[in-house]
Amino acid sequence: MNGKQRIQTVLNHQSADKIAFDFGATTVTGIHCKVIEELREYYGLDNHPVYIFEPYQMLGIIEDDLAQVLGIDTVGVFGPENMFGVRQIDWQQVKMPWGQKVMLPKGFKLQDRGGAIYAFPQGDESQQPSGVLPESGYFFNAIERQKGEIDDQNLRVEDNLEEFGLISDRDLAYWKKAIMNIANSGRAVVASFGGMGLGDVAMVPAINLKNPHGIRSVAEWYMSTVIRTDYVKEIFDRQTDIAIQNLKKLHREVGDTVDVVYICGTDFGTQNSQFCSIDTFRELYLPYYKKMNDWIHSHTTWKTFKHSCGAVLPLIDGLIDAGFDILNPVQISADGMDPKHLKDTFGKNISFWGGGIDTQKVLPYGTEDEIRRQVLDLCDIFGRDGGFVFSSVHNVQANVPVKNVVAMMEAIKEIRK
Numbered sequence: 001m002n003g004k005q006r007i008q009t010v011l012n013h014q015s016a017d018k019i020a021f022d023f024g025a026t027t028v029t030g031i032h033c034k035v036i037e038e039l040r041e042y043y044g045l046d047n048h049p050v051y052i053f054e055p056y057q058m059l060g061i062i063e064d065d066l067a068q069v070l071g072i073d074t075v076g077v078f079g080p081e082n083m084f085g086v087r088q089i090d091w092q093q094v095k096m097p098w099g100q101k102v103m104l105p106k107g108f109k110l111q112d113r114g115g116a117i118y119a120f121p122q123g124d125e126s127q128q129p130s131g132v133l134p135e136s137g138y139f140f141n142a143i144e145r146q147k148g149e150i151d152d153q154n155l156r157v158e159d160n161l162e163e164f165g166l167i168s169d170r171d172l173a174y175w176k177k178a179i180m181n182i183a184n185s186g187r188a189v190v191a192s193f194g195g196m197g198l199g200d201v202a203m204v205p206a207i208n209l210k211n212p213h214g215i216r217s218v219a220e221w222y223m224s225t226v227i228r229t230d231y232v233k234e235i236f237d238r239q240t241d242i243a244i245q246n247l248k249k250l251h252r253e254v255g256d257t258v259d260v261v262y263i264c265g266t267d268f269g270t271q272n273s274q275f276c277s278i279d280t281f282r283e284l285y286l287p288y289y290k291k292m293n294d295w296i297h298s299h300t301t302w303k304t305f306k307h308s309c310g311a312v313l314p315l316i317d318g319l320i321d322a323g324f325d326i327l328n329p330v331q332i333s334a335d336g337m338d339p340k341h342l343k344d345t346f347g348k349n350i351s352f353w354g355g356g357i358d359t360q361k362v363l364p365y366g367t368e369d370e371i372r373r374q375v376l377d378l379c380d381i382f383g384r385d386g387g388f389v390f391s392s393v394h395n396v397q398a399n400v401p402v403k404n405v406v407a408m409m410e411a412i413k414e415i416r417k
Contacts, residue, residue: 003073007188007259010386011303011325011351018416019379020389022353024062025076025190026262028307028328029354029391031405032138033060033102038402039409043069049093051103055119056083056131056207057139057395060102067187070409071416073389075187077258079194080174084108084131085122085208098138098398118143121210130207138398142205146217157234159214163206164195164239167246176253188259190305193250196243198236198288199225200266225276225284236288244295256301260326263292269310272335281315286322293323305353309394311335313342320349329394330355332378339381347387355382356390357408363392364400368407375411 001009001017009016022029031039033050041047043066050060053076062072081087082105090106097117107123115135121127131140167175175193182189197203204221206212215221215228225232266285268275276284293304303325308315312327313336319327330352332339339355355378357363362374375390382388390412396405 003187004185004189004259006073007389010388011260013348013351013386015386019383019412020073021071021412021416022074022190022389022391023070023072023396024059024067025072025074025188025260026192026305026307026328027054027057027059027078028265028394030054030057030059031062031396032398032400033058034098034100034138034398035396035400035402035405036060036062036066037100039405040066042402042406045069049101049103051091053078053088054082055104055108055140056142056202058096058102058398059395071413073187074190074260075182075185077175077178077182077189077191079192080171081208082108083202083207084119097133097135119207121208124210127210130205130209142202142207144205144217145212146215146220147213150215150220152228155228155231156214157231157238159212160235161238161242162209162212162214163203164242166242167249172249172253175250179254179257183257189257190260190262191254191258192262193246195239195246196292197264198239198266198285199232200264202265222275225280229284232284236285240288240291243292247292247295248299251300258300258302260305261296261302262305262307263324264289265307267310268308268315269312269331269334271333272311274311274314278314278318281318282321286318289319289322289324297323303351309334311337313337316342316346316350320346324350326351326353326389328353329391330382331393333358333360333393339378343381343384343387347382347385351387351389352382353389354391354393355388356412357392359393359396359400363404363408364397366404368403371404371407372411372414375408376415379412379415 006016006020010020036050053061086107091103092106094104109120109123109125111118117133118129119131121130133140201218305326306324307328311334
């Protein structure tokens, strides 16, 4: 089997020849650029600056040579613009505060203001910055630009739909070219088309917009899901309609070359609870997720990918009812997220993408033997009868020792022999 066949097999809940394996195909299964540079050095690969496909989290592209060494089964396709609304073209070398030289698009403008590094929407330095890399930090935080107090009498749904529009011919051509360029890679194609994240608080501040309107405060947005539910439902309804129109256009261009579509990164779990009740999830989110998933499953062979950190055990039935094929990152350190219970209870109805190693304690702070044992144990639990793609619980962060990352990678190689 090649990687594409392996991913397709396990997502159909069948056993493959070996454990399916992803890093780098999404913005939630990535590796910080600092660690990618260290991995390239460890494996003796060409020494050059890492390209940043997602500057908000400073995630680096895992190029083909490293993907081959690691045995990765997936390849990600991302939009023509990054999260700050800057087109990913005309790359230039930039030195980051921790000393690493990376490749960023020329349009991505940075300003050092007393040790903190500020980024600007669409690279426009005449606007307020929309992101900040704190001093001694390794990734950006969003800067909220809420325009005063919320005036409920004059709220306009259109204001919270500014970033959601019909796909342009230019962007459609981009997606077709990008996907067709990797169609014969032998790896599963994972597309992050965008526009389908319902209330994702990483997107609410709209760091890509120069002058965002509507509700842009994360705290205000969470409150709105309780006190302005009709407003939120109208946003979701119209956003979903736009998304389906875009999916129709995209599918006409790329067909079933795509294997997996990243739908949404809205987090519903905390470390020990949920952000909303089961009833709220079913009333406020499920109908709109189901509408998108139903269209995809009725017209394509794509599998749909839902990310939600935290203790989401009570909501998994709802995610299944909403039509999701995949749950990520499977935060095994959160309350109730026992791997065996998850696999035994839900393993026939949803695939687990992630959950291969704990990134809060074991990967950054464990011994190499502890890392190896956890990888082997979790692959044994989740890997039974398919329905599992190995990745860590969310992205590998900059402070993880490279020897620990190598220990994880070598454990996977051991399993996959």
